[in-house]
Amino acid sequence: MKQILVLLLLLSISTTHGQNRIGTGAVERLYEQYCLSCHGPDLGGGLGGSLLDRSSWKEVGQSVSFLEYVREGNLDAGMPSFKDALSNKEIRSLEIYIDEMSQKARREKTPVVRKTGNRYEAGGYRFEVETVIEGLDTPWSIYFFSPSHALITEKPGDLRIWKNGRLGPPVQGLPTVLAKRQGGLMEVAAHPEYEQNGWIYLGFSAAADNARDPDAYMTKVVLGRLNGNQWVDEEVIFEVPESFHTPRGVHFGTRFVFQDGYLFFSIGDRGVQDQAQDLSRPNGKIHRIHDDGRIPEDNPFVDKSGAYKSIWTYGNRNPQGLDAHPVTGAIYSTEHGPRGGDETNLIEKGLNYGWPVITHGMNYSGTPITDKTAAPGMEQPLLHWTPSIAVCGIDFYEGDVFPEWKHDLFVGGLASQELHRLQIDGDTVTDHEIILKGEGRVRDVASGPDGYLYLVLNRPDKVVRLVPVQ
Numbered sequence: 001m002k003q004i005l006v007l008l009l010l011l012s013i014s015t016t017h018g019q020n021r022i023g024t025g026a027v028e029r030l031y032e033q034y035c036l037s038c039h040g041p042d043l044g045g046g047l048g049g050s051l052l053d054r055s056s057w058k059e060v061g062q063s064v065s066f067l068e069y070v071r072e073g074n075l076d077a078g079m080p081s082f083k084d085a086l087s088n089k090e091i092r093s094l095e096i097y098i099d100e101m102s103q104k105a106r107r108e109k110t111p112v113v114r115k116t117g118n119r120y121e122a123g124g125y126r127f128e129v130e131t132v133i134e135g136l137d138t139p140w141s142i143y144f145f146s147p148s149h150a151l152i153t154e155k156p157g158d159l160r161i162w163k164n165g166r167l168g169p170p171v172q173g174l175p176t177v178l179a180k181r182q183g184g185l186m187e188v189a190a191h192p193e194y195e196q197n198g199w200i201y202l203g204f205s206a207a208a209d210n211a212r213d214p215d216a217y218m219t220k221v222v223l224g225r226l227n228g229n230q231w232v233d234e235e236v237i238f239e240v241p242e243s244f245h246t247p248r249g250v251h252f253g254t255r256f257v258f259q260d261g262y263l264f265f266s267i268g269d270r271g272v273q274d275q276a277q278d279l280s281r282p283n284g285k286i287h288r289i290h291d292d293g294r295i296p297e298d299n300p301f302v303d304k305s306g307a308y309k310s311i312w313t314y315g316n317r318n319p320q321g322l323d324a325h326p327v328t329g330a331i332y333s334t335e336h337g338p339r340g341g342d343e344t345n346l347i348e349k350g351l352n353y354g355w356p357v358i359t360h361g362m363n364y365s366g367t368p369i370t371d372k373t374a375a376p377g378m379e380q381p382l383l384h385w386t387p388s389i390a391v392c393g394i395d396f397y398e399g400d401v402f403p404e405w406k407h408d409l410f411v412g413g414l415a416s417q418e419l420h421r422l423q424i425d426g427d428t429v430t431d432h433e434i435i436l437k438g439e440g441r442v443r444d445v446a447s448g449p450d451g452y453l454y455l456v457l458n459r460p461d462k463v464v465r466l467v468p469v470q
């Protein structure tokens with residue numbers, strides 16, 4: 001019985017995202033034990049002031065950091081020192097908890113989006129959400145050939161062709177996918193010179209051929225062609241040795257960007273966080289290979305002994321959004337954080353994005369990971385979300401239907417069911433707003449060839465587009 005309970009607990013920890021845990025767990029107990037008596041059960045204040053509005057704080061953020069302030073206290077004013085009672089990590093987890101509770105309090109007062117009936121108002125437009133494709137099972141990614149012709153992956157392992165308003169049956173002859181937990185058939189994209197070579201790329205999780213452990217799996221990339229509804233001419237473009245497979249069911253990454261004959265793709269840390277810093281391992285990385293699978297000679301770690309040669313960047317927890325800026329070509333990612341610390345990053349050759357040495361988040365259980373949010377030699381995100389939105393697919397908008405949004409980055413959230421619009425200038429996010437919420441888990445975002453902005457949603461499973469209205 002006890003074992004079953006522990007198992008259930010573990011399952012719920014690993015499948016429920018941080019969003020649902022706001023204000024709970026070990027950190028809540030820390031707050032109750034050490035802070036509640038003066039700052040109140042809802043953080044609204046008492047003997048000490050309200051903790052819900054950072055802008056009202058007098059010292060933290062001006063002369064001292066949160067960590068320094070809580071360590072040393074302000075004895076004259078009645079704020080005790082906690083340096084003997086709490087570790088730096090615990091104090092950091094309290095700061096994340098305060099950020100969570102502040103957002104929760106703000107959202108209870110002000111709605112997240114402006115919506116009247118079915119009509120949203122955001123980003124300078126009024127728009128509605130129009131259903132385009134239904135009848136899907138957990139769609140993960142969409143690739144458009146034209147406004148009326150697209151490929152869609154379904155996580156359980158099927159690829160579907162959508163043409164002239166009709167969704168075809170599953171494509172036959174696809175590679176064997178091990179669809180379990182977060183794994184399955186994920187990414188699909190055609191080669192930029194598809195007209196000439198007919199190549200389509202798939203990213204998915206799979207066990208090794210004749211695997212010793214049939215439950216162990218890993219991200220894999222193949223290319224192939226479509227002959228009607230038949231998958232043909234398959235070639236493996238990327239797979240790792242079986243020693244790097246694991247039965248852990250989380251963090252596969254698996255998004256593609258094509259650029260100048262290269263394929264960039266992501267692999268999450270596969271649930272072993274420290275391996276994201278280990279250059280001899282493929283997980284927790286963004287990779288770069290030639291579009292036929294060869295390793296580029298100018299990859300950053302090709303000459304480093306023991307390093308995995310396809311690595312482009314490391315210290316990436318679980319990048320499930322990847323896209324290149326349509327003008328500058330710079331590559332951006334979104335990365336799932338733990339509880340807090342979802343990120344948008346500018347991805348550049350050879351850099352270390354810090355996970356898990358630095359992070360703006362903590363464990364789902366409310367225990368700390370680290371007190372470090374920055375360190376020399378490790379990149380800061382351009383933007384981070386605390387609490388997490390469960391950040392997922394992204395796309396730069398390239399259409400003309402919403403001219404004001406041209407070249408903005410659209411970012412989907414799963415647990416939060418949000419769509420965020422980021423205006424980006426190089427390594428700076430100059431503006432950020434939530435433009436849609438509550439339509440479903442936003443798995444992927446695609447700027448459609450007809451100029452509309454498309455979303456791949458889970459629960460309900462469908463593809464929708466945003467349509468402006470007067």
Ligand code: HEC
Nearest residue numbers: 034035038047048049057058059060074077078079080094
């Ligand atoms: C014995 C009462 C007491 C306890 C317990 C207490 N505080 Fe305070 N706290 C205060 C008072 C009083 C102030 C206001 C100090 C001032 O006016 O400068 C304060 C201020 C603060 C501020 C605002 C700092 C600023 O720049 O204005 C923060 C943040 C804070 N406390 C965090 C905490 C945390 C975290 C805990 C628990 C680990 C905690 N406090 C426990 C009394 C307390």
